[in-house]
Amino acid sequence: MDWLQLFCLHPVSLYQGAAFPFALLFNYLCIMDSFSTRARYLFLLAGGGVLALAAMGPYALLIITPALCAVALVSSRGPQEVHGLTFSFQMGWQTLCHLGLHYTEYYLQEPASVRFYIALSSLMLLTQRVTSLSLDIREGKVEAASGGTRDRSSLSGCPSEALPYVSYLLFFPALLGGPLCSFQRFRACVERPSSLHPGLSLWALGWRGLQIVGLECLQVALRRVASAGAGLDHCQQLECIYMVWSTAGLFKLTYYSHWILDDCLLHAAGFGSEAGHGSGEEGYIPDVDMWTLETTHRISVFARQWNRSTARWLRRLIFQKSRRWPVLQTFAFSAWWHGLHPGQVFGFLCWSVMVEADYLIHTFANESISSWPLRLLYRALTWAHTQLIIAYIMLAVEGRSLSFLSRLCCSYNSIFPGVYCVLLFLLRKRKQKCN
Numbered sequence: 001m002d003w004l005q006l007f008c009l010h011p012v013s014l015y016q017g018a019a020f021p022f023a024l025l026f027n028y029l030c031i032m033d034s035f036s037t038r039a040r041y042l043f044l045l046a047g048g049g050v051l052a053l054a055a056m057g058p059y060a061l062l063i064i065t066p067a068l069c070a071v072a073l074v075s076s077r078g079p080q081e082v083h084g085l086t087f088s089f090q091m092g093w094q095t096l097c098h099l100g101l102h103y104t105e106y107y108l109q110e111p112a113s114v115r116f117y118i119a120l121s122s123l124m125l126l127t128q129r130v131t132s133l134s135l136d137i138r139e140g141k142v143e144a145a146s147g148g149t150r151d152r153s154s155l156s157g158c159p160s161e162a163l164p165y166v167s168y169l170l171f172f173p174a175l176l177g178g179p180l181c182s183f184q185r186f187r188a189c190v191e192r193p194s195s196l197h198p199g200l201s202l203w204a205l206g207w208r209g210l211q212i213v214g215l216e217c218l219q220v221a222l223r224r225v226a227s228a229g230a231g232l233d234h235c236q237q238l239e240c241i242y243m244v245w246s247t248a249g250l251f252k253l254t255y256y257s258h259w260i261l262d263d264c265l266l267h268a269a270g271f272g273s274e275a276g277h278g279s280g281e282e283g284y285i286p287d288v289d290m291w292t293l294e295t296t297h298r299i300s301v302f303a304r305q306w307n308r309s310t311a312r313w314l315r316r317l318i319f320q321k322s323r324r325w326p327v328l329q330t331f332a333f334s335a336w337w338h339g340l341h342p343g344q345v346f347g348f349l350c351w352s353v354m355v356e357a358d359y360l361i362h363t364f365a366n367e368s369i370s371s372w373p374l375r376l377l378y379r380a381l382t383w384a385h386t387q388l389i390i391a392y393i394m395l396a397v398e399g400r401s402l403s404f405l406s407r408l409c410c411s412y413n414s415i416f417p418g419v420y421c422v423l424l425f426l427l428r429k430r431k432q433k434c435n
Contacts, residue, residue, distance in 0.1 A: 023172075023173055023269035026047070029043070030270055038163070041164055044172060045171065049170065052170070060119065074137065074165055083137070086130055090130045102339075122175055125174065125176075126169060128310065129168065136184065141184060164187055168187070173266045177259070178266050179285055181271055189270055200268065204267060205267065205268065208261075241411075244392060248390065248394045251395075263287070287310070295383070299389060327352050328349075335348040335349065338397070344400060348397065354417060360424060360427040361427065364430075385419070392414070
């Protein structure tokens with residue numbers, strides 16, 4: 001089974017590349033004074049509709065329907081109730097779609113359509129934008145279209161007032177990928193005057209392009225090395241550790257390349273980091289920081305830096321609202337958001353335990369290790385251990401099925417999270433004694 005094809009990262013990249021000329025065209029038109037704000041919203045919305053139909057076919061209805069329902073809720077409900085309603089509807093709709101995938105894969109034993117996978121991936125990103133918008137409205141950062149009133153006079157102007165919302169939910173540079181862009185930033189980028197529109201930086205685009213080419217070359221080399229070894233079914237002892245590490249490396253390189261391409265598309269359309277932001281907006285954060293991810297010796301840092309805009313969204317949506325076990329609740333919700341496949345449930349819950357262990361282990365090490373040679377050795381060992389645990393979690397999440405999960409758990413790779421589980425138990429017991 002080719003997992004990279006299964007999870008549609010390369011097909012999505014093809015559609016993102018096809019949307020690149022239209023992003024450049026939008027950026028160019030924004031510099032012209034004749035291109036009005038309304039025309040900009042309509043261009044982004046029309047591009048999103050065309051891209052959805054091209055990439056998803058009939059499954060585009062899975063995206064368009066909840067987007068229109070979310071706009072209807074935002075335009076008709078008060079600020080205090082809009083978040084609960086939109087969150088419940090959006091997660092309910094997404095869960096039904098994921099259950100349809102479960103039914104196809106596990107009950108019918110049939111592969112789902114690639115277009116359906118793309119629609120599910122886009123639906124997950126839509127959930128981010130919907131819940132981010134509803135939180136902004138509840139917190140007073142964004143004013144609802146109708147202000148919560150339902151009289152005829154307020155609804156008569158609803159189509160024009162709702163245009164920025166529906167355009168935000170379906171605008172084509174972020175439809176299939178890209179870091180989460182807040183509604184305030186989106187609106188500021190679209191409505192800024194032509195004279196203040198940032199020019200296109202060819203150097204920035206070229207640098208991102210070189211990074212993508214380099215990552216693709218690394219993928220080819222690593223794929224050849226990984227294919228020469230035995231699979232998880234036939235590997236023996238330490239060979240299984242190497243197999244899991246190399247396969248996880250392929251996944252990481254694919255994600256890095258895909259995230260940089262998403263960032264490149266947003267930059268080409270004028271929504272990138274070079275666009276700047278006002279005082280009331282959230283800053284632009286690219287999803288990938290390869291240097292931090294590949295050099296950190298802390299699992300908690302990796303969790304915050306992996307897909308950074310999603311990590312920030314989860315922190316705002318779940319972590320900051322949780323009174324008990326915030327880390328566990330955040331990772332449990334992440335498993336729900338990803339689809340609740342057996343490997344995903346196990347992988348994210350294991351990740352939450354590893355993060356809790358990470359806090360205690362590094363706190364104890366900082367108090368106990370004083371000499372720099374021991375600190376250097378400790379950092380090297382924990383870096384290797386962190387990379388192997390992340391590889392284990394990544395394969396559990398991407399493998400998804402119960403059969404693959406059982407083979408992974410029975411391999412030598414389970415030693416690494418097992419060590420952290422033992423240390424978590426011992427250090428927590430020690431902490432309770434000290435208290």
